[in-house]
């Protein structure tokens with residue numbers, strides 16, 4: 001039986017039971033590898049905080065090791081349920097689609113055996129979204145869906161390199177039609193859902209993701225460097241994230257070469273992420289590519305690879321840096337800019353996807369065009385030359401995340417969406433904040449949830465909200 005010490009009832013009712021479906025991204029997985037990043041963090045944080053609000057949350061994920069128990073008591077009010085679907089071994093996310101009917105049926109068997117009756121299904125990513133709408137129809141319960149990334153955006157940016165299954169986009173269209181609510185993480189994702197997938201705007205709630213401000217918090221640079229054994233007094237630029245071509249760490253290496261070789265600014269670039277704690281090109285091909293590039297550009301001594309690191313250590317890596325950088329080709333939302341900001345560091349990010357929504361350009365860091373090493377080098381130079389500017393921006397960054405991007409806020413907004421869905425209440429438009437909002441937890445609206453400023457900030461980026469208005473070109477920033 002479930003042990004839920006913290007479980008309270010919501011307005012005197014029995015706790016609502018929520019099934020989080022996340023076929024490849026378990027909260028328990030180590031992060032930083034090719035298939036474990038922001039979605040794992042989202043599922044972990046949102047489920048825990050929903051449980052604190054009184055929901056009973058079961059997270060369903062695929063068993064990818066024979067050692068995993070059927071049910072893992074993960075946090076007060078949160079269980080992880082491992083379902084058999086395909087081999088009990090790691091399978092690339094792009095090869096999981098054929099196992100989704102088995103995932104769906106394993107869910108039904110578990111629910112029967114456990115006697116669990118769920119009030120709502122929350123799908124994550126397109127494959128679990130399909131499972132959620134299938135089950136939602138069978139069980140007659142509402143479905144809230146968050147994609148984390150969409151197939152059309154991926155294809156637009158990756159072209160032939162996109163290894164998603166052929167049917168992905170068609171399945172996504174069906175989910176958009178069938179789900180009761182769609183959660184977009186930023187205005188550009190909302191625009192994409194409408195323009196690319198024909199989503200009904202009334203079904204979309206914009207609920208930005210967040211950062212754990214207790215884990216990610218500022219500390220002095222020197223102390224952080226000592227903790228990770230980084231022996232330099234010079235400037236350090238840090239990148240944290242998965243090592244994938246689309247994250248375009250190559251762009252950062254090229255910018256570094258411009259700094260070191262053309263401007264004489266001797267900067268260390270600290271790169272965190274990969275398949276293993278020891279940076280290893282065999283396990284992480286992108287590390288091999290980056291090493292070769294650094295050699296070609298004559299800057300190997302300035303590039304340090306730290307390998308995959310977990311959240312408890314990441315604070316030291318961010319704080320060891322003077323500036324954090326991320327310049328992907330596209331980014332559905334992007335948690336790492338928020339992590340750098342929470343650590344009190346200015347962040348330079350590519351103006352794509354969710355990044356113009358999180359970084360306040362000129363206030364908490366800078367936005368630069370993607371695939372433009374010269375523009376990045378220019379901004380890095382300005383920041384590295386001005387300690388007062390860095391400190392001011394770092395402080396403003398911390399204040400911004402504390403005000404707008406915390407997981408308790410995400411959980412409140414998600415709970416508001418659930419409650420509106422379960423009680424049939426209507427919600428005001430989530431991006432304009434239209435309508436009066438008397439109670440933060442009963443409706444999802446920009447005024448209610450306090451992120452009007454973030455929406456405005458994104459809209460004031462040159463070229464408007466990335467992705468533009470419905471009908472514009474989605475996914476690309478200024």
Ligand code: UDP
Pocket residue numbers: 031032033036037038039041240241242272273274307308309310311314333334335336337339
């Ligand atoms: N991450 C990590 N260890 C690493 C590299 C990345 O824990 O070595 C985490 C990072 O801190 C962040 C997440 O993985 O929380 C990446 O999320 P983001 O939204 O930035 O990108 P995604 O991986 O979802 O594309």
